[in-house]
Amino acid sequence: MKLKIPKEIQLGGQTIKITVMKDLSRGGAHGMCRYDDCEIWFDDNIKPEDLKGITYYHELMHFILHTLGKDALRDDEGFVDSVGNLLWQANKTAVY
DSSP: OOOOOOSEEEETTEEEEEEEESSGGGGTOSEEEEGGGTEEEEETTOSSHHHHHHHHHHHHHHHHHHHTTOHHHHTOHHHHHHHHHHHHHHHHHOOO
């Protein structure tokens, strides 16, 4: 399944822009949330496709938890990574 990355989403009344960047992974991260700028940065060169999906949902979970004011959970990388993995799996295996 090829992941379609949206250009923007709405969370809690805010527009979150998703910016696809080249070579973001060279800095050690496949994605990044910029809360003050309402942006998610995402490296489009991630391979394989599963890692790309997991990364997108990982960053989305960070932003959702930030929006909910759940800073302790937002900063828990293990929790965020687990939920991101499960969201990607649910999306990837959905039968319509």
